[in-house]
Amino acid sequence: MLEGEDRARFEATVLPHLDAAFNLARWLLANRADAQDVTQEAVLRAYRFFHTFRTGNSRAWLLQIVRNSCYTWLQKKDQWEDVEELEEASLPVERYSPESLAVASSERKQLADALERLPPAFREVLVLREIEGCSYKEIAAITGRPLGTVMSSLARARSQLRDALVRPSQVEAHREL
Amino acid sequence: MSCDLDKTQLHAYLDVELDAAGAAHFESHMESCTECQVALAGEEALRRSIAQADLYEPAPAGLRQKIVGQLTADPQGSRRLLAAFGEWRWLALAACLVLAAALGWRMISQRSSRELPDAVVAAVVDAHLRSLQPGHLADVPSSDRHTVKPWFAGRLDFAPPVPDLSGGGFPLMGGRLDVLNGRTVAVLVYGRRAHIVNVFVWKAEMPVSPRRSGQRQGYQWVAWEKGGLSFCAVSDTSADDLQQLMQLFLKD
Numbered sequence: 001m002l003e004g005e006d007r008a009r010f011e012a013t014v015l016p017h018l019d020a021a022f023n024l025a026r027w028l029l030a031n032r033a034d035a036q037d038v039t040q041e042a043v044l045r046a047y048r049f050f051h052t053f054r055t056g057n058s059r060a061w062l063l064q065i066v067r068n069s070c071y072t073w074l075q076k077k078d079q080w081e082d083v084e085e086l087e088e089a090s091l092p093v094e095r096y097s098p099e100s101l102a103v104a105s106s107e108r109k110q111l112a113d114a115l116e117r118l119p120p121a122f123r124e125v126l127v128l129r130e131i132e133g134c135s136y137k138e139i140a141a142i143t144g145r146p147l148g149t150v151m152s153s154l155a156r157a158r159s160q161l162r163d164a165l166v167r168p169s170q171v172e173a174h175r176e177l
Numbered sequence: 178m179s180c181d182l183d184k185t186q187l188h189a190y191l192d193v194e195l196d197a198a199g200a201a202h203f204e205s206h207m208e209s210c211t212e213c214q215v216a217l218a219g220e221e222a223l224r225r226s227i228a229q230a231d232l233y234e235p236a237p238a239g240l241r242q243k244i245v246g247q248l249t250a251d252p253q254g255s256r257r258l259l260a261a262f263g264e265w266r267w268l269a270l271a272a273c274l275v276l277a278a279a280l281g282w283r284m285i286s287q288r289s290s291r292e293l294p295d296a297v298v299a300a301v302v303d304a305h306l307r308s309l310q311p312g313h314l315a316d317v318p319s320s321d322r323h324t325v326k327p328w329f330a331g332r333l334d335f336a337p338p339v340p341d342l343s344g345g346g347f348p349l350m351g352g353r354l355d356v357l358n359g360r361t362v363a364v365l366v367y368g369r370r371a372h373i374v375n376v377f378v379w380k381a382e383m384p385v386s387p388r389r390s391g392q393r394q395g396y397q398w399v400a401w402e403k404g405g406l407s408f409c410a411v412s413d414t415s416a417d418d419l420q421q422l423m424q425l426f427l428k429d
Binding site for chain 2 (some may be wrong): 007010011012013015016017018019020021022023026027032036039040043044047058059107108111112115126127129130131132133135136148151152154155158161162
């Protein structure tokens with residue numbers, strides 16, 4: 001039966017990327033329970049639209065669906081930040097200091113906290129590049145952004161992550177205002 | 178003196194996304210630019226600390242079963258609309274229960290069947306550790322199965338399967354011969370993100386229960402049999418990853 005074949009093909013080509021899907025959702029939503037719900041919903045949606053996927057990069061295809069589901073969820077939860085507005089801000093001039101080089105000794109928790117404080121548009125490029133190991137081309141496909149934007153987002157995301165790591169207390173103080 | 182190089186070039190260099198000409202251009206610029214040298218060192222330090230923090234969070238164990246259960250409950254899933262999903266909920270629940278019961282049964286029945294002998298597991302983990310020493314990973318380093326598979330011909334009295342699992346997230350990295358408890362075995366090397374997976378293959382002699390897994394010295398292993406051959410995959414990646422790898426081998 002065609003249905004059975006479709007399902008077997010789905011299980012062989014898409015389900016192996018479940019870890020990647022969950023990991024992206026977990027960091028974008030900054031919450032494991034929400035990430036489970038959204039990953040499940042996204043994978044079932046992928047299954048429903050699997051007939052539209054023929055060949056190509058199944059990981060990028062699934063992650064694109066997961067990413068869109070996460071953004072819909074964030075919008076619903078009213079945690080949406082204006083991504084476009086952030087994109088318009090000019091690239092800060094980077095200065096590297098001994099403090100920024102000391103980042104190497106940071107603990108997991110500090111890094112996780114710093115990552116979760118970044119706007120979603122920056123968080124997602126870092127997660128896809130540094131944790132998931134995606135190429136620029138894959139990130140562009142998943143996020144639906146031009147390659148140039150992916151590159152500049154990544155540069156700024158790293159700079160912001162470093163700032164958040166070097167000055168965690170300052171950011172905390174700012175948050176409490 | 179201030180550097181006026183587009184900083185995205187530095188990031189593209191760090192991410193190995195520049196072509197050969199671009200990389201050469203950046204390297205020659207960096208020779209005379211202290212600012213870029215310091216910047217690159219800073220980016221490399223950040224990358225190292227992200228890697229060391231091990232931020233990857235794989236899906237919780239129950240999620241895969243839950244999803245597979247829903248696929249079972251929704252045979253026309255790929256054609257069905259989201260809104261129509263509600264009526265299948267009870268069926269999905271029933272399917273999950275059946276699946277959970279089946280899995281539970283399999284786990285119990287596995288425990289009582291013959292295990293991969295401890296000595297073999299110990300030898301496999303030792304061989305895995307040896308392979309991680311510089312220069313020991315592959316005798317035939319290649320991502321092409323048509324290069325790796327023929328390499329084994331004439332070196333062993335069996336032909337190990339060399340499936341292409343890159344679509345499943347396990348790119349082939351090569352193959353080598355290894356010795357386990359005095360016998361020569363084939364080893365296929367696959368990558369899994371930043372991890373190395375060694376798949377040991379030998380001619381089955383003793384009946385090993387078809388699916389066994391465990392942990393030793395912090396390394397995950399999973400063993401199975403197919404076509405008269407015994408397989409044992411070992412890695413520092415997650416147990417889930419190795420289960421996936423086994424499924425891909427069994428399907429191949």
